[in-house]
Amino acid sequence: MVRDVFTFLVGGKAGEGVKKAGSVAAHIFSDLGRYIFQLDDYMSLIRGGHNFAVVSTSTRWISSHYMNANLIVNFDKRSSDLHLNDRAEDSIFVYNSDEQELDKGIGIPLSSEANKYPMKSLMIGVGAVAILAAVIGFKKEELNQIIKNEYPSGIKDNIAYANTIYDMVYPECGNKFNLNKGEKESPIITGNEAISLGAIAGGLDVYYGYPMTPASSILHFLAKQAENFGLAVVHAESELAVINMAIGSSFSGARSMVGTSGGGFALMTEGYSLAGMTETPLLVVLSQRPGPATGVPTYTEQADLSYALTAGHGDFLRIVASPGTIEEAYYLASEMLDLVWKFQTPGILLTEKHLSESSMTVEIQTNQAKWAEPKMHNAGTYMRYLDTEDGISPMLFPPSKEVIKWNSYEHDERGITTEKPHLITKMHNKRGKKIDALVKELKQRKTVNIMRGDMNSNIITYGSTYMSVLEALKYSKLNPTIIQPIFLNPFPVWELVDYKNQDNIVIEQSSTGQFTTLIKEKAGLSVRDTIKKYDGRPFDPIELSKRIKEVLK
Amino acid sequence: MSELKTNADITWCPGCGNFGIFTAIRNAITRLEEKDVKRENLVMTAGIGCHAKIFDYLNVSGLYSLHGRDAATAQGIKIANPSLKVITFSGDGNGLGEGLAHTLFAAKRNQDITMILHNNSVYALTTGQFSPLTEKGWDGPSTPRGSFEKPFNAISLMIEAGATFVARCFSGEIKHLTDTMVQAIEHEGFSFIEVLQPAVPYHEWAEYRDKVTFLDKKPETKEEALTIARKASKFTLGTFYQASEQVYHKALYGDHHPIQNRLSRETRLNKISKILGSK
DSSP: OOOSOEEEEEEEEETSSHHHHHHHHHHHHHHTTOEEEEEEEOOSOSSEEEEEEEEEEESSOOOSOOSSEEEEEESSHHHHHHHGGGEEEEEEEEEETTTOOOSSSEEEOHHHHHTTSSSHHHHHHHHHHHHHHHHTTOOHHHHHHHHHHHOOTTHHHHHHHHHHHHHHHHHHHTTOSOOOOOSOOOOEEEHHHHHHHHHHHTTOOEEEEOOOTTTHHHHHHHHHHHHHHTOEEEEOSSHHHHHHHHHHHHHTTOOEEEEEOHHHHHHHHHHHHHHHHHTOOEEEEEEEOSOSTTOOTTSOOOOOHHHHHHOSSSSOOOEEEOOSSHHHHHHHHHHHHHHHHHHTSEEEEEEEHHHHHOEEEOOOOGGGSOOOOOOBOOSSSOOTTOOOTTSOOOBOOSSOSSOOEEESSOBOTTSOBOOOHHHHHHHHHHHHHHHHHHHHHHTTSOOEEEEOOSSSEEEEOOTTHHHHHHHHHHHHTOOOEEEEESEEESOOGGGTGGGTTSEEEEEESOTTOHHHHHHHHTTOOOOOEEEEOOSSSOOOHHHHHHHHHHHHO | OOOSBOSOOOOSOTTOTHHHHHHHHHHHHHHHHHTTOOGGGEEEEEOSSGGGGHHHHBOSOEEEOOTTTHHHHHHHHHHHOTTSEEEEEEEHHIIIIITHHHHHHHHHTTOSEEEEEEEOSSBTTTTSBOOTTOOTTOOBTTBTTOOOSOOOOHHHHHHHHTOSEEEEEETTOHHHHHHHHHHHHHSSSOEEEEEEOOOTTTOOHHHHHTTOEEOSSOOSSHHHHHHHHHHSOTTEEEEEEEOOOOOHHHHHHTTOOTTTTOOOHHHHHHHHHHHHHTO
16 A cells, blocks of 8 residues: 555664664665654653654655654553554554553564563664564565664674564565655755754854753764864853853854753853853854753753843844754754854854754755855954944954954943943944844845745744644645744844735744744734644644644634 | 053052052063064953953953853863963952852863962952952951851862962062963963952952962972962962873864864865765
């Protein structure tokens, strides 16, 4: 049977290789030239608990996982209890018969077979790959090749185990699902990899971080790539250190970036304001998880939007933008680096766990990335805060015979502290001019994605929720106009004038509707209804399409 | 070469201990220039407090940071451009209160920067509250019954944390202070100088002049340095510890220079394509 979307879900305890099995599955589909979207759902613990990976694949571009799965492999009882209701109409449900007996599904002794080999617990993941291979009709030789490539340690045992499991499931469900081949094989990357690579493409030199989910994988990826790209990547003692070090590096002329989540960003806001006053180009990646406080560390939400828009004390220009897809995250990271250096002010690339840590097929034109270059001082006596027509003062970096002073106090054009009233006003005005200059610049750029539909309603959404909305609309075959603002500050009101009094529906992941408030108050758009979700989980396309239908009817 | 003094109005109290530090750093820079250290390679940061006003007065490039964050800013400058010599001016409240973690970690990492900690044992600019280096019993506006916390011993604290050059000076001993500053800036690794400096509304010069003494000799080992630092009076001047250890930026990226050796856009894009091809 051929279907538009095929979904594989694998669940078990942390440490059993669930995520790995998911990504091996993703690459099996990718090798067939198919598109994938993978969600990794995990708890804030190292061993035990319940983790699952869900990979949806299609021969067309796919922008969400589906919780309704065609093949569900459970390593333990907890997993099969939780995912029994995730079965699609046409599905295979595999449970671990060492832990339970069920009247539905196929019981396989995954643990006792694995226990026959050393390093047992990780091999269960191999079992899931074997089951998938059987179900989609792969030959054993194909399976063995995959195991060799993906599980290089203990190849012999892994292959033996995989073959045993394959032989057990094949009679019942072998070759049950045929997956059509797609047109070409494209890379699969996570959102955090896209952000990291985009920043490197844009000129990144130094990255500072303090571990915090879901931003940590940026620190890990960049640390691993540091030597390859000549970057300095530092895990500092706190987010306070992180942002102040980054500001120091920008002073040296290095393109610097930091990454964190809400709680870490709260600590950074002191330095964020310093960047505003000193006119430091600085890019912050703020990847949201449910708050307030420690919240729910490994899940997703969009409730730091209003915080990001106004973070830091005092009046200064803050650039905030949020990518709607993993591909867009690559381009936007470079563009944000470009903008913060052009306008010498801090900016936030606002994203969520759902984009940061999900993986999908991307077709990135690497050279479409922007390249960050500041306006430089040419000759003559240097004044760091020279008042210019657009408020942007030329930059100069040490070593230089000229004296370069950046100052957290209000200062004169040379950067010397001042308390004089006319200078305070003048410097506020100087920095304020940059807002007008930025808006002028953004009017030349793409700040909103608009896909015109044939219905009388518009759906307005942003960030990773955009991906969920696109998939939900594909599923439901509804075709409203979709509006996705990429820039959130300055907010591109000039692009939305036509939509002011139309039938607008907002979809977002905040319990108070922070994005709805922005749309209403900043853009002056009427909003008839908001579809919200705030349980830490991203929207499922089927569930979301039902809610959209209800609102649009 | 231009003046080492800017034309900013100096707003330290007449007779403030900070003047001695200001004189000594200008002497030290002149001495370093004679030793072929280029002035443009010197960069400073400062925290917030009376100590930090030196930022406006000293005609050297730098970043006037936030209260307590100057050590972090200084480290960021150095990590991006390891050819710069970075000096951070700090205070007892700034560097050992608000910024304690940054100070300790700069030492722990043996970051190749110099911290000059102006110790006036009081929060002077905010009107006289007790600081992390104030003796017990201080009658300040936040401790009307007298402060009851014991002060840190900055010298033993910094040796323990990992600083590889640790000295105490007095702003009334300008020659010693100048010599020590030159040695500290030349030292490869984290160098720390605690400078005793009276804030005249709160302390008198005589309180220091009568008590300061000098170490007989530089202790040879870390253990010896710690023992002496713990036993010595807080008015004992001299270099307590000096050692040669790997500096942070070299451990981080060897002889690489993130700015001078930055990869071109084209090289980056090629490498990115290669990574994407493997995904």
